[in-house]
Amino acid sequence: MDLGVALYTQYIYETKWQKTSQKDALRMIQEVMPETDAQSTLQYILSQTQKGKTVTLGACRFKSEL
Secondary structure: OOOOOOEEEEEOOOOOOEEEOHHHHHHHHHHHOOOOOHHHHHHHHHHHHOOOOOEEEOOEEEEOOO
């Protein structure tokens, strides 16, 4: 499943970004938005972060580089 993309996450109340595996990102998505399809949401997040964007989902932020 890992597409070789470095993924970093940050909760909005944190100051530091943490490198996160895609498995952990899926878990975070499921916790924050349990009603969504976590796999599809992760694919969307990965596609947007590869474009240099930061994606906010609930209280989590995702990006691909520091």
